[in-house]
Structure formats: structure tokens, C-alpha cells
Amino acid sequence: MLSRTASTLYWMSRNVERAENTARILDVAYRMSLLTKDPHLQDQEWFAPLNITGTLFPFSGRHSIVNSKEVLHFMALDAENPSSIYNCAKQARENARAVRGTITSEMWEVLNGTWLEMQNMDEDRLYARGISSFFEWVKERSHLFRGVTFGTIRRDEAFQFHRIGTYMERADNTARMLDVKYHVLLPSVEDVGGAVDYYQWSAVLRSVSAFESYRKVYRDVITPLKVAELLVLRDDIPRSLRFCFQEIYEILCKVQNATSFEATRQAGEIFAALQFGTVQNIFSSGLHEYLTAFLDSTHRLGGEIDKSFFESTVPVLATNAAQPS
Amino acid sequence: MKPKTFFNEMFEDDGTVRSHYGAFEDWLKNTPPEKITQNRQAADLLFHRVGITFAVYGEATGTERLIPFDIVPHVIPAAQWDKISAGLTQRVTALNAFLHDVYHEQKILKAGKVPADKVIENSQFRPEMIGVDVPGGIYAHVAGIDLVKDSDGEYYVLEDNLRTPSGVSYLLENRKMMMRLFPELFAAQRIRPVDHYPDLLLETLRNAAPVGIDNPTIVLMTPGHFNSAYFEHAFLAQQMGVELVEGIDLFVADNTVFMRTTQGPKKVDVIYRRIDDDFIDPEAFRPDSMLGVPGLMRAFKAGRVTLANAVGTGVADDKSLYPYVPEMIRFYLGEEPILKNVHTYQLGNKADLNYVLAHMEELVIKEAQGSGGYGMLVGPHSTKDERERYKQRLLDAPERFIAQPTLALSVCPTFTDKGLAPRHIDLRPYVLSGRGVNFVPGGLTRVALREGSLVVNSSQGGGVKDTWIVD
Numbered sequence: 001m002l003s004r005t006a007s008t009l010y011w012m013s014r015n016v017e018r019a020e021n022t023a024r025i026l027d028v029a030y031r032m033s034l035l036t037k038d039p040h041l042q043d044q045e046w047f048a049p050l051n052i053t054g055t056l057f058p059f060s061g062r063h064s065i066v067n068s069k070e071v072l073h074f075m076a077l078d079a080e081n082p083s084s085i086y087n088c089a090k091q092a093r094e095n096a097r098a099v100r101g102t103i104t105s106e107m108w109e110v111l112n113g114t115w116l117e118m119q120n121m122d123e124d125r126l127y128a129r130g131i132s133s134f135f136e137w138v139k140e141r142s143h144l145f146r147g148v149t150f151g152t153i154r155r156d157e158a159f160q161f162h163r164i165g166t167y168m169e170r171a172d173n174t175a176r177m178l179d180v181k182y183h184v185l186l187p188s189v190e191d192v193g194g195a196v197d198y199y200q201w202s203a204v205l206r207s208v209s210a211f212e213s214y215r216k217v218y219r220d221v222i223t224p225l226k227v228a229e230l231l232v233l234r235d236d237i238p239r240s241l242r243f244c245f246q247e248i249y250e251i252l253c254k255v256q257n258a259t260s261f262e263a264t265r266q267a268g269e270i271f272a273a274l275q276f277g278t279v280q281n282i283f284s285s286g287l288h289e290y291l292t293a294f295l296d297s298t299h300r301l302g303g304e305i306d307k308s309f310f311e312s313t314v315p316v317l318a319t320n321a322a323q324p325s
Numbered sequence: 326m327k328p329k330t331f332f333n334e335m336f337e338d339d340g341t342v343r344s345h346y347g348a349f350e351d352w353l354k355n356t357p358p359e360k361i362t363q364n365r366q367a368a369d370l371l372f373h374r375v376g377i378t379f380a381v382y383g384e385a386t387g388t389e390r391l392i393p394f395d396i397v398p399h400v401i402p403a404a405q406w407d408k409i410s411a412g413l414t415q416r417v418t419a420l421n422a423f424l425h426d427v428y429h430e431q432k433i434l435k436a437g438k439v440p441a442d443k444v445i446e447n448s449q450f451r452p453e454m455i456g457v458d459v460p461g462g463i464y465a466h467v468a469g470i471d472l473v474k475d476s477d478g479e480y481y482v483l484e485d486n487l488r489t490p491s492g493v494s495y496l497l498e499n500r501k502m503m504m505r506l507f508p509e510l511f512a513a514q515r516i517r518p519v520d521h522y523p524d525l526l527l528e529t530l531r532n533a534a535p536v537g538i539d540n541p542t543i544v545l546m547t548p549g550h551f552n553s554a555y556f557e558h559a560f561l562a563q564q565m566g567v568e569l570v571e572g573i574d575l576f577v578a579d580n581t582v583f584m585r586t587t588q589g590p591k592k593v594d595v596i597y598r599r600i601d602d603d604f605i606d607p608e609a610f611r612p613d614s615m616l617g618v619p620g621l622m623r624a625f626k627a628g629r630v631t632l633a634n635a636v637g638t639g640v641a642d643d644k645s646l647y648p649y650v651p652e653m654i655r656f657y658l659g660e661e662p663i664l665k666n667v668h669t670y671q672l673g674n675k676a677d678l679n680y681v682l683a684h685m686e687e688l689v690i691k692e693a694q695g696s697g698g699y700g701m702l703v704g705p706h707s708t709k710d711e712r713e714r715y716k717q718r719l720l721d722a723p724e725r726f727i728a729q730p731t732l733a734l735s736v737c738p739t740f741t742d743k744g745l746a747p748r749h750i751d752l753r754p755y756v757l758s759g760r761g762v763n764f765v766p767g768g769l770t771r772v773a774l775r776e777g778s779l780v781v782n783s784s785q786g787g788g789v790k791d792t793w794i795v796d
Contacts, residue, residue, distance in 0.1 A: 002574050003585045098550045101563035116373075157587060257588050309587045 005099050006161040007310035012095035012103075013165035016111070019088035020142035021173040023135040025049045026075055028180075028207040030131055033068060035199055046071040052176045053083065072131065073123060085138055089118040104152040107145065114141045160251045164305065167251075171244035172298055175291045177207055178231050181224070182288040201227050208239040228287055229279040241294065242274040252305075260308035266301045270294075330476045332735040333747060334399060345402045345795050348514050352507065361396075364506045365740060368394050371502065392495060393788035395739045396506065399750055399770035403517070406766055406794045409472065409480060412663030413754055414762040415654055417468050420485060420641045421758055422657035424464035427640060428454045438656050439649045447646070448694065449639030451602065453609060457626050459635050460533055461759065466633040467526070467597075468756045469493075472664070472768075474735035481667045481732065483751065485650070487634060487642040489599045492789075493755045494557035496769040497522060497564075499791040517766040517794040522755070523564035526597075529759040530565075533631045534594045541594035543567045544584060546575070548600045548616045558599050567597075572605075577620030580627040595631045596621075602636050644693040644727045645671060667732060673724030681728045682719070685712045688728040689779075690719070703779055705731050734779055737790065739772055749773045751781050752792065767792035 026049055033045040046066050050056040055074075058081065063070045078084045093115035096108050126134055146166075153159050181200060201222045205211040210230060217234070218226050234240045249271040252264045282290045335346045342350045353361075372391055401409075426433050427444050428451075434441040444450055469490025471483040500519050504511055527543070534541035547558035549571050562569035574584050575593065583590035598605060604614040609622035624630045640646065648669045651662040670677040670688070681688060684704075691701040702715045719726055736747035754768030770790040771781035781787040 001587050002568055002570060003587055004571065004574050005568075006587045094550070097555075097559075100556075100559040101569045161587075255587065 001102075001157045001161075003310050005102050006157065007306075008095045008099045009102065009158055009161045010165035010168075010305075010310070012092050012099065012111075013162045014169040015088045015092035015095060016142055016145055017166050017169035017173070018083060019085045019092065020139055021169070021177075022053065022075055022083070022085050022088065023138035023142075024173075024207045025052055025177065026072060027132060027135040028177075028203045029071070030068070030135075031206075032200065032203050035196070043067045048180050049075060052180050054176075055081070055083065072126070076134070077121060077123065077126065086118060086121070089115050099158075102158045104148075106148045106152045110141065110145045110148050114145075157255060160255050161309070164248060164251050167244040167247045168298065168302060168305075170239055171241050171248070172295065174208055174231055174239050174241055174244070175294050175298070177204055178228065179288060179291045180204060182291075198222060205230075210237055210239065213237055224287070225279055225283060228282060232282065233274060233277055233279060235275075242271070245271040245274055248301075255309070257308065263301065263304040263308045266297070266304055270297055270301065331733050331747065331749075332474050332476050332478050334474075334735055334737040334750070335397075336738075345400050348510055348795075349398060349400065352510055361740075365396055368396060368502050368506060371505075372498070392783050393774060394499060394502065395772055395774075395788050395790045396503070397738050397740065397745070398503065398791045398793045399737050399752065400793045400795055401752075401767065403794055403796045406517075408663065409754070410764065410766070412480075413470055413756050413764065415658060415660060415663055416470065416482065416485070416650065417465065417756045417758055417762055419654040419657050420468070420487060420650065421462065421464055423653045424487075424635070424638060424641050425459075425462045426657075428457065428637060433653065433656050436656065438652045439646065443645055443649075444640060447640050447643055449602075449637070449643050451637035451640070453622065453626070454635070454637040458628070460535060460628075460631055463533060463758050464635040465638045465641070466529055466533055466635075466758055468758070469753045470756060472752045472754070473667075473732055474752075476733040476735075478735075479665060481665045482650070483667060483732075484644065484647060485642040486753075487638040488601060489634070490753070490755065491554040491557055491599070492753060492769045492771075493522060494560045495789045496755070496765075496767075496792070497560075499769075499789055503791040515796040517796070519765040519767060522765045523561060525757055525763050525765065526561065527565045527567075529757040529763065530595050530597055530631075530633055532759040533633050535628055535631055538594045542592060543595040543597065544570045544575075544593050546570050546572070546596050546598040546600055546605075548604065552599075554599060561597075572600075572614075572616045572618050575618045575621070577618060577624050580620070580624045580629050582618070582621065582624050582630045593630060595633060597633045602639065605632070605636070644669075644691060645673075645724075647727070667729045670728040671724075672719060672726040672728065677728075678719075678723050682716065685716065687731060689731050690715065690726055690728045693725055693727050701780075703731065706777070706779070731779070734773075737770075737772065739774070739788075739790075741774070741776075746776070748776070749779050749781065750790065766794040 029045050029049045032048075033042045036042055036045070043066055046068055047056070049071055050059050050066070053075070059066075059071070059074055062080075063074065074081055074084065076085045079086055081087065089111075093111045096103060096111040100108055121134075149159075149162065153162075181204065201224060202211060205214050205222070205227060208231060214222065214227070214230055217230060220226065230237055230240065232241045235242050235246065237243055245267065249264070249267040252260065252267050256264055334343070335350070336342060369391070372394060423433065431441070433439050434444060465487040467490060469486035469492065471486065472480050473483050474480055497520060510516075530543050531541055543565070545558055545562040545565070545567055547555060547569055549555070552558070559569055568574075568584065570584055576583055576585065576590075582593040582596070584593050600616055603611045605617045606619060606621040607614045607617050608619045610617070621630070621632075622636070625632050625636065648666065648671065651666055654660055654662045670681050672678045672681055681690065685702070686704045686707065688704045689701065690704070702711065704712070707715070734749040734751060737750045738745045739748040741748070750770050750772045752768050752770050754764055757763045770792045771783070772788045772790055773779055773781045773786070774788045775786055778786070783789070
């Protein structure tokens with residue numbers, strides 16, 4: 001398959017996944033802001049989505065205050081913010097258009113339809129529709145796309161690169177979501193283990209659709225240790241880091257080429273650490289530190305995948321190709 | 326203009342329905358208007374969802390529009406089509422022979438049948454191609470020949486498109502849509518099928534491979550997804566099961582073309598390119614082209630890769646050479662042309678220029694090298710002011726223009742805001758040349774949706790119809 005096509009598929013699925021995850025993050029922030037009655041503290045909740053996605057800096061460049069209206073607009077609708085839901089939908093559709101010959105027409109129609117609807121979305125319509133209902137819609141479109149993809153595409157290389165994109169983006173997002181508690185300060189020390197703490201951890205679980213799984217797996221109250229274990233180490237939670245990396249590692253083994261060993265090795269190394277890690281170890285060095293290191297290594301792997309598959313200035317022939325005429 | 330003089334495809338002059346439209350007329354009469362509206366809306370919705378769009382140049386980047394589709398088909402009796410197809414075969418065969426000749430012995434120039442300066446000094450003539458042999462001597466593997474029917478009921482060739490003719494995807498999608506909307510009409514009569522076009526194209530491209538390549542790797546090269554015909558490029562690549570590549574996906578090493586794949590470089594044997602000569606190789610042509618592949622021309626001249634269409638075909642479809650096509654047919658094939666040419670005034674010629682200046686409001690005036698309906702003057706629909714401005718352009722460089730009588734293009738009933746009304750149409754069959762000449766019956770029917778308009782180009786408010794060849 002063409003390197004450019006593989007790269008476009010990879011980014012197409014990353015964009016779809018990112019739109020979904022941004023909707024999840026905002027939905028949680030929105031729900032958490034409803035838990036508190038103090039307007040000042042309410043606004044505090046809206047720092048979290050910016051911190052999680054690492055967009056506080058560009059946001060501050062253009063907005064002087066952080067509140068629900070400004071953050072929602074910036075992350076959902078802002079055409080100037082490259083990772084807004086609006087732009088993810090737009091980019092995913094542009095990507096799909098560029099590889100239309102490779103994906104199935106059903107996949108194209110979902111992304112095209114999503115964009116046609118997204119295009120008409122503005123603040124008035126967003127509030128008229130209801131904020132949560134909008135996030136539901138974004139998630140549903142992503143679910144639909146996933147379902148249509150699984151139901152229609154041939155299990156060829158295109159499918160594999162599409163999957164790598166999904167899991168790279170998802171692993172990144174789950175790690176960031178889990179780190180949210182680092183960014184959200186509890187009102188006071190006494191609140192640790194209290195009601196707000198509980199709601200915050202359960203919001204994290206809900207944001208990755210793992211609340212019900214948590215109950216089934218642990219049949220226990222919600223504790224940070226177990227939440228982390230569930231979302232980092234469990235092999236049966238589809239948004240856990242381990243689950244994502246098992247997929248990434250296996251797919252990289254399948255699509256390997258002459259130059260991709262380092263990418264496979266890095267993915268294997270991350271996967272092994274998740275496979276054999278313990279939650280006690282994670283917490284002994286600090287969850288935030290652990291997640292930061294994880295995000296770094298995922299980022300490095302992304303660069304390596306890029307180099308091995310998407311740039312493809314092929315080493316054997318590179319010297320010939322550069323010959324002057 | 327007297328509407329009476331137009332040839333109506335569906336009705337005789339006395340208002341009776343022509344027999345080949347009988348089945349459709351029955352359907353029209355017996356179908357409640359709501360059902361017809363429903364079918365029309367269904368068609369629009371489907372086209373929109375599938376995203377069959379084209380980009381319009383000169384508007385904001387990325388502007389995409391739906392090409393309007395009309396559900397009334399353009400029906401042609403089989404006997405008439407058989408005559409057209411013989412004419413197309415003859416014409417395209419002669420055009421390919423002409424291209425081979427002008428890049429080799431130039432017999433036709435030496436014989437004085439075509440003025441040598443018109444060829445040699447033509448900006449579309451590529452000296453790089455002199456002496457280059459192409460597989461099978463085929464230059465224009467894919468040709469789009471635009472036909473119109475005048476008030477006499479006779480077909481005329483309006484122009485030949487031998488570079489990168491587009492529109493065939495609409496032909497295929499239109500048929501798919503019609504079969505979906507009118508299954509009963511397809512069951513009731515024999516309408517010749519067209520959906521095997523991608524197979525024919527693939528076969529044509531396979532046969533065009535450099536000598537000695539049994540199982541060629543074929544790619545379709547597009548300028549990219551901002552091109553107006555991108556949908557079609559993607560569609561055809563998918564239908565043929567070949568890679569859709571852009572310039573950056575290819576590179577040349579040792580005069581061989583490779584594509585960059587996730588598994589390393591892969592040799593390419595045939596490139597169906599939908600990108601103009603000027604842009605295919607910055608080394609050989611426009612150095613500022615970001616779309617092309619450096620060294621592609623070298624590989625092509627070395628016979629290591631086939632370009633379809635070949636470089637330099639533009640010299641044969643240039644409007645200034647169009648008047649000589651009948652002569653080419655006589656010269657190379659020793660036959661009389663089956664399809665007629667429209668009489669053409671060449672403004673480089675003093676007598677023709679004077680005639681045209683005196684009759685601007687009756688004529689259609691075009692740039693010899695323009696396309697897509699841009700920059701033309703339709704005399705009968707022009708204002709005095711427009712004619713004056715156009716006249717200035719003419720006088721600056723008369724040799725760059727040609728003029729033709731305004732043809733009374735035939736009309737076909739078409740759904741409009743005010744119900745069914747006659748609108749002007751043309752027909753573009755797609756002619757494939759490889760081992761012999763091949764095509765699917767019919768072609769793309771384009772319709773000028775504005776009342777009275779004679780311009781059918783999609784960029785100028787044209788729409789499309791399905792074309793039925795009925796036995």
C-alpha cells in the first residue's frame with residue numbers, strides 16, 4: 001500500500017478517535033461542573049479539559065477567562081483550534097476523501113455525513129440541542145464509524161493502519177484522562193476520599209465507559225489504586241493502556257517491513273511493561289510521573305511509526321533517486 | 326431564436342412521441358407527480374450522501390458542488406448509435422495515426438494536407454516526443470469526443486478531447502441511479518449496459534504496458550484531492566483496483582518509476598495520468614510544478630513506463646487543428662468521414678476574421694486552447710458590451726481564436742422549477758484505444774439547465790443525464 005495512503009488512514013482514524021475523546025473529556029468536565037454550586041469552583045473544572053489535552057497555552061493566547069462557555073466553544077466548535085471536534089470531523093473527512101479509493105463507500109458516507117452536519121453546528125445550535133446531547137452525537141458517530149469499518153472493510157493493510165491510528169490515539173487519551181486527577185485539585189485535604197473525590201474518580205471511569213466494568217471486576221468502592229489498575233493494566237478493558245498496546249504491538253508485527261524493527265521493538269517494550277507491571281510499582285513512583293513517562297514513550301513510538309512506514313524514502317534506492325539527471 | 330427549429334429528442338414536430346421514447350413516456354404518463362418528485366429527491370439525496378461532487382475553479386478553495394442530475398434519459402435508437410460508433414472508431418483511429426505521424430515522418434505535413442506551421446508552432450506540440458516510440462503506436466488511449474445534434478437531426482463533432490477527458494464517472498453513476506429509480510423501465514426494454522467501462526479501461530491500460538511486461542503494475546495519477554475531478558480519479562482507481570497516486574508517491578531511479586509503499590518501493594509500468602503534460606515532470610516541463618515526478622519524462626522516453634494518454638496529444642485536439650480532422654481521416658484511412666465537423670472559422674485567416682467581426686452576434690467564439698467553457702462568447706446570448714470587450718481580445722491575438730456558427734443544439738425534456746421543459750444537450754462518448762477501439766454504448770449526456778443556454782459544462786451550470794441506447 002502507498003505510504004501516503006497508510007499515513008492518511010492512520011490520521012483519519014486518529015482524528016475520529018480524537019473527536020470522540022474530546023467529547024468524552026468535555027462531557028466529564030461538564031458533569032463535574034454541575035456537581036459544584038460555587039460559580040468560581042465551577043469555572044475551575046474547566047481548566048481540566050485544557051490541561052488534559054495540553055491546550056491551555058493556545059487557549060490562553062486568545063481567551064482571558066476560563067469558563068464553560070469559552071472552553072466548550074474552543075474545544076468543540078472553534079475552527080481556529082486544530083484539535084477541536086469541529087476540526088477533527090473536518091480533517092477526518094478530508095483524510096477519507098484523500099483515500100476514498102481505499103476505504104469502503106460506507107465508511108466514506110459516515111465521515112462525509114458527520115462533516116455535513118458538523119459544518120452547520122454553531123454555539124446557538126449547540127445550546128439549543130443540549131450540550132450532553134451534542135457529545136452523545138459525536139460519540140455515536142464515532143461508534144457508527146467503528147461499526148461500519150468493522151462490518152465492511154477488507155482485513156488488509158488499510159485496516160491495520162487504521163487500527164494503529166485508533167489505538168495510538170486512544171492510549172494517549174486514556175493516559176491523559178487518568179492524569180486528570182493530578183490537574184484537578186480537591187477543595188481541601190479533608191475531601192480526599194470524600195464525596196467529591198469519589199465523583200471525580202467515577203467521572204474518570206465514566207469518561208472511558210469503564211464505570212460498569214469497574215463494578216463488575218471489583219465489586220468494591222472506587223479507589224484510585226483500582227481505577228488505575230483497571231485503566232492501565234487490565235487486558236479486558238478496551239480503552240486500557242495494556243489493551244491498546246497489545247493491539248499496537250500485534251499489528252506492527254503483522255505489517256512489519258525492512259525498516260520497522262525499531263517501531264516494533266519499542267511497542268513490544270511498552271507492551272511488556274504493561275503486561276508484567278503492578279499497580280503498586282506504578283504508585284510507588286507516582287501515578288502522574290508514570291503517566292508522563294508513558295506519554296513520552298508513546299510519542300516516541302509515533303515518530304518511529306512515521307519513519308518506518310509513512311516517509312518511505314526507501315534506503316536501498318534513496319541514493320539512486322537522488323542522482324542528478 | 327425560434328424554439329421551433331430545435332431538434333427535440335423525445336417529440337416529433339407534431340408533438341407525437343418518438344418511438345424510442347415510448348416506454349419512458351408511458352412511465353411518465355402513468356406515474357403520479359408525487360412519485361416523480363420523490364424519485365428526483367431520492368436521486369439528489371443519494372448523490373449528496375455518496376459525495377459525487379466536483380470542485381469549481383475560481384471559487385473559494387475546496388468549494389464542492391453537486392452536479393445536477395436529471396431523471397429524463399437521453400434515448401438514442403441502436404441503429405443511430407451504430408452509425409455514431411463507426412464514426413468514433415474512424416475518427417479516433419485517424420487522430421492516433423496523426424499523432425504518430427507528426428512525431429515521426431510528418432507525412433501529412435509534407436503532403437500539405439495540414440499546414441506545418443499550425444502543428445510545429447502549436448504550444449501543444451511537444452518536440453520532446455519526436456522520434457519517441459510508444460507501445461502499439463497509441464497516443465490517446467482515452468478520448469472524449471463531444472457530439473451535438475443540429476436542427477437537421479445530424480450529429481456533428483464539436484470537439485475532441487485527447488488529453489485528460491473527464492466525466493465518465495458520472496456516466497456510470499447516472500446509470501446506477503437510473504437502475505435504482507426505474508427498475509421497471511430496464512426490465513421492459515433492452516437498454517445496452519455501460520457498467521463494464523472500468524473493465525475495458527483496465528484492459529486498455531494493461532495492453533498499453535511496455536513490451537515484455539506480462540502483468541503490469543498500473544496506477545492512476547491524480548493532481549490531488551483539490552482537483553475538480555478528484556472524485557472521478559478515486560472512483561476509477563477503486564473500480565479498477567489500482568493505486569491512486571499523487572506525484573509525491575512516485576520517484577524515478579535508473580529511468581524506472583517506483584511508488585513508495587509501506588513495504589518499500591514498487592515498480593510501476595503504466596500510469597493512467599489525469600494531470601496535464603505541463604505538470605507531470607518539473608525536469609522536463611514546468612519547473613514550478615509541485616504535482617509531478619522529476620525524471621518521469623526520461624523514464625517514459627526510455628520506454629520503461631507507459632503514460633496514458635501519451636505526452637503531446639494536445640496537438641491533435643487543439644481547436645486550431647480541428648478543421649483538419651476530416652482531412653486526416655481521408656489521408657490515413659482513405660475513407661470519407663462518417664461524423665461531420667462543425668464549420669470553423671480560423672481567425673488567424675484574414676477573410677475569416679473579417680467575416681467573424683461582422684457576424685459576432687451569430688457565432689460562438691472560443692480560444693483555440695481553452696477548455697471547460699471558460700472564456701468563450703456565445704454570440705446570440707451576448708450583450709453589445711460583451712461583444713465589444715471580446716472584440717478587443719480578438720484583435721490582440723486573432724490567431725488564438727476560432728469561431729463556429731451557433732448550432733441549434735437538440736433539446737431533451739428536462740425537469741425544471743416549472744415542470745418538464747426542453748433544454749439543450751450534448752453527448753460525450755468515451756473512446757478507448759488499445760488493441761482496436763473500444764467503448765461502452767452511449768456516453769455522458771450533458772444538459773444546459775438554464776433556459777435557452779447552450780453551455781453544458783458543469784462549471785457553467787450544466788447538469789447530466791443518463792444516456793440509453795435502446796434496441
